[in-house]
Structure formats: C-alpha cells, structure tokens
Amino acid sequence: MPPLRSRGSRRRLAIAVPVALSLTASLGFLTPAASAAPRAAAGAQATDAPVLSYVVNTRATDHRTLAAVRRAITAAGGTVVTSYDRIGVVVAHASAPDFAARIRAVPGVQSAGATRTAPLPAQSADDPGTPQVLSAAQVAKAQAADGQDPLEPLQWDLPAIKADKAHEKTLGSAKVTVAVIDTGVDDTHPDIAPNFDRAASVNCVSGKPDTTDGAWRPGAAESPHGTHVAGEIAAAKNGVGVTGVAPGVKVAGIKVANPDGFFYTEAVVCGFVWAAEHGVDVTNNSYYTDPWYFNCADDPDQKALVDAVTRASRYAERKGAVNVAAAGNESYDLAADSITDPVSPNDSGSTPAPRTIDPRRCFDIPTQLPGVVTVAATGAKGVKSSFSNYGLGVIDIAAPGGDSTAYQAPQAPATSGLILGPLPGGRWGYMAGTSMATPHVAGVAALIKSAHPHASAALVKALLYAEADRTPCTDPYDIDHDGKVDAVCEGTKNRNGFYGRGVADALDAVTR
Secondary structure, eight states, X not given: OOOOOXXXXXXXXXXXXXXXXXXXXXXXXXXXXXXXXXXXXXXXXXXXXXXXXXXXXXXXXXXXXXXXXXXXXXXXXXXEEEEXXXXXXXXXXXXXXXXXXXXXXXTTEEEEEESOSSOSSOOOOOOOOOOOBOOHHHHHHOOOOTTSOTTGGGOXXXXXXXXXXXXXXXXXXXXXXXXXXXXXXXXXXXXXXXXXXXXXXEEOTTSSOBOOTTTTSOOTTSOSHHHHHHHHHHOOOSSSSOOXXXXXSEEEEEEOXXXXXXXXXXXXXXXXXXXHTTXXXXXXXXXXXXXXXXXETTSHHHHHHHHHHHHHHHHHHHXXXXXXXEOXXXXXXXXXXXXXXXXOSOSSSSOOOOEEEOTTTEEOTTTTSTTOEEEEEEOTTSSBOTTOOBOTTTOOEEEXXXXXXXXXXXXSTTSOSSXXXXXXXXXXXXXXXXXXXXXXXXXXXXXXXXXXXXXXXXXXXXXXXXXXXXXXXXXXXXXXXXXXXXXXXXXXXXXXXXXXXXXXXXXXXXXX
C-alpha cells in the first residue's frame, strides 16, 4: 500500500488522509518551492552565481581556531552571518561556486557545506494550504463533562495515553518549558497564551536569533503546524477549547521554517542552541532538515549538515533538554538495507531524481541523530498509523498521531480519527502525522520532568521508556484489509520496529 500523503508533499508536518468528516481535517500542507533558482554550476563566475548559505564546522572551539576560520571565510569571499562558538559552527553566505571546497582545505575546519540548493532567499510563494477548521457552531455544540475543557471529548488521543487520568493528579509544573522548534507559534491563541514562555521564544529563520516581540509567530500565509503542535503539548485547562498532554507546563515557540516552508540547517542549529541556552527542558521537532530528506556521509555538503545539527542537538541535551523528533510519514522502514528517496533536494525548482540510499550512512536529521527520541504514530485503534515510518532500533516510542478512519475508526463516533488542536487566530482543527505523535511524547516527557525536577535529560528519557506501555508487533500488518501485508514489524514486545519501547503513558509519568 502506498504511503498516505498529499500530492507533492515533502514534509512530515502533516499528511493527507482520505476521510469524509462532518468535522473535517486541518492539513497544513507545504509543497516544494516551485520557482527557486537551481544551484550554480561549477565554474560559474562568483559575480553571476547565486548567494548560498553554508555551515562551517571547526575541529576545535578555542578562540584562536574560530578566529582563523572566520578570517578564512572572509578571504574566500564569504560573509560570516553568525558563529556558535560553543559548538564550533559558523554560518556564512557566499556566492563563489568553489567556496565550500576552499573552506574545507582550511586548517581547523572539519566539514563545510551548502545548506540549500536554492539561492538566498528561496523564491517560491509556497502555499501551506487553507485549514478546514471547526466552525463556531461545532465548537458551541461540543458537550464536555465536569472538569473537561469544551472540546476535550473530541480528543480520543488523551485517554489513549492516559493523560486524562494523569490530569486528575497533576497538570505539570510551570517551571518546565517545552520548546516547539517549528513553523512558529501563535501565542495569542486562548489555549496557548496562559502557558506561553516568551523569554524562551525566538525567530531563528535567518540562522541567528531574532528576539523582536512576536517574531516567533507564523505569518498569515504560513503553516499553522507549530501552533497545533504547541497546543497538543500544553493547551491550558482553562475552560476553553482543547486540553494539552501537559496543560500546566510552559511552551515556547522557536520559529525555524522560512515563509516558503523550508527548515534549513542554519535555522535548526540556531533553534537547538537557543533552547540550550534558555533553560528549555524538552524540544519538539516535527520536521526534517531541508533540502535533503536523507543526508549522506559520503557527500561533503550533506555531511556538514549532519555534523552541524548533531553538534547543536547534543549541546541542547548536555544543557538538560530532551530532544523529541517525528519519525516521518512515508511508511519507510528506516532499518532497511536501502530506501528510495524520491524528494531530495526539494528546493531547487526541478524535479529531483529518485536516489537509493543506505539509512545506516544517510540520515534523516534530527530524527536519526544520537540521543534524539524518535517517535512513531498510532491511530485510534492503537495500531501503527498507515503512513508512519518504522524500523527496529530506530523507533524509540510511539504515540497517537491519527490515521484514516477507513483504517482505524475511533470508538466514539462523534470524534475524528485525527488529532484535534489549536490553529492560529483562535481556531481549532484536525491534523494527522508523526508530527502529531511527537508532541504527545514531548508532553509526557514534560510531565516526567515536572515530577522529577532535578532529573537529567538521560534520566527523563530512561523513565519515558521504562513507563511506556509495552506493545507487541502487529502481525500481520494489513492496515487496509486488502489481504496484503503493508509493513513488517521486527522485534519483541519490549522493543520493536513499530512501537519501540511501547506507547507513551502519561499516568505512569506522574505516579512512578
């Protein structure tokens, strides 16, 4: 069965599901940049070549090495945009086609590469799609029990991880902050405003922090994805809308997606470093770093991107943050010997040629980086979502991400098989994807940190895995009931390729 995704979809942000609902789904799709200019051919004159962005990773982080590398960047015709000295990553712009090759030869440089194949800025007018949202009448019609927010009865995902029971004991601590590294967060939304951490929020799109008030918000034509994710994590229990997994913790917005929907390396590095240096306890990462779905170690440009994001994510973890990332929506077996990547690069304006990659040497970042909690999605019946990537040794844990009701109809007929959350402008709507599973795990990690305020990132992860509900392989996995196996799960009940250590458990997070 082919993976369920929108035509031309290149993101794991949210995926299309073929459903007919009275409360329809908010999809928030992003499509490839259609008109961005291709990368300049080798040998072109620098004056005619487009300006590209680069990351330069140094072998050491001492002042002398960093100063020498910055001078070399200038001498090679580049401009230093910013330098993350603590991790030895320099962001630069340059138009010379041989810039990266020249910088790689500089003493003290470990790796260097272009972060994109399109010039600065990306030149498409990407349309994230118009969300189909709950109407005012539908919101007013919702019937909630005592102690519930009005739309909570539509959230089948909360009891699926026992979050409703966990809330009877605690809502989480306001001293814990989860950063949503994403498309931006609308902190004016009534479900998000009470728990928003402005001090930990920033715009990192350029590769350097922009702390202008409100810079972390999505633009009017930009994806609602980050706002939805933030609400899944920490929508306040305040008599309005929905309830988050951890409705008492703080949530921050770290905007890393540009207006065209691209998550470039320099922005992602900035996001992790900002989180590390602003007291963030958990980061939520529901994206892959553009323009390569998989970054291969034998390509010098792609290797540099892996190096840079690895340094930044590890720095965040050393400073105490648990980094949680989505597994992806292509129904890939990430533990297979080979995978066909049909979408990379996705920002050049031309149709990419499919390439066969080895996932042991080519990495989806940050999903496959060391230390990152990788999350698969489940549907309303608790089975791996039809679209969710999987793989023994890659998937760490699973959580509700929604699915087509044709495959996994929820028990309550009034609810959708997708995930309900806030949208910019004070609205609510449904989305689906491993993007929606990840904030459930981030929320549970925040509850664990609330219960164990002095726990290290390593201990929070250990508790997250130990408290997950062990879930055996679904075998055979015939999600569309056509008599054919759609994916093969490997492993044991305690750890397997579909569910990792199991499905996240919010109740255990606050009682053990």
